[in-house]
Amino acid sequence: MNTFQRKSVPFCDVRCGQFAKKAVASFGIIYKLAPREKIISLPLEGAVRQEFIETADAVFKDVLDRIESKHPKLIRRMWNAESYIDNELLKPEMLPIDHYYALSLIDAFLVHHVIALAIKADEKD
Template sequence: METINYLKLQAKNLYKDFKTQKTYFDSSFGGDYFGYTPKYFDVDALVTDYNINEKKFTLMNAQHIIAKLAGFDKWTELSDSSESALELGKLLFDNMHKIRPEDWHFYILDIENANDILLDDEDKLGIFIQVFADVEGHQSYGYDYRLSSNEEFANEEPKVKKVKKKSLKQITVLPLKGTVRSKFITIANSVFEDDLERLEVRQPDAVRKLWNAEKYIDEILLKPDMLPIDQDYALSLVSAFLVHHVISLADETEEDDLNAS
């Protein structure tokens, strides 16, 4: 199946899920609610996170949501993209449990800024395959809106919409201090060791000598122009971005060896 047709199918599936909509009165809440018996997507979560108008949901709206989940701003941008960009969008959709599209865009921006380059669609696709698609262990701090394909929903009654609780903790001042800073440093050290093993770095001890979790958190990860930022979202950036920093440190150790010889 062509990539564009695959994404069109996801939009049709999402639209089918919305068409299972039923209105019912819930006495415990004292009002009418929309309920769904979806097969493909967690409709309630999508409604909450994307501020969807449940009374006027069309196939075009479904296409817009799928475009967002595939890393595009809108469906027209998706349909006009290169084959490499479409393939990347499909991989972002299929791997939403590993990384959110927002985190991926920040990840690429970080690479481009650090190396003063502009990556094309083919470069981005290759990076995603190498770092995320073909590598297990990544865990997104976002939400996987897909439902398991083998679940059966035919006999379920409509349920009250589940509103996912969002973090109320915001980072408004840098550098981080106290227990928040300690939490970020602890997670950074843990992710660093995982990335070091996953990347099979040839000189891990040399890379460890260059690694400084405090400096990474204080000077590299978070910047003033990112504030205010949700604390949980900021923590997700550690997992999304640190692998690139580890690669840079590994390259630095190899370059030092070449200069020494």
């Protein structure tokens, strides 16, 4: 568990990679984060990889709802969080990178990936 603290709001424990983390990226809410080590090598492994996959899945659901696609079921079938995390999100030239900053990139870049999936789904129609 990671601890987040927002000024004038009591401490709340939130699993890193859940909605509070997305709020940091999406809405610019300022949280004081517990220190975390940098990511210095790829591919991500173990608990860190799982954290990134869970975050990508949560963000994917929100993005899919926001874009209001004509074919959401087809897009869900095309979505592969493991492949996105392993092959698309981080590149070796980005290393070393702060753990929390790397998590925020999921929210920043996944929307483009989901839109690309929506276009492919529309083309199959």
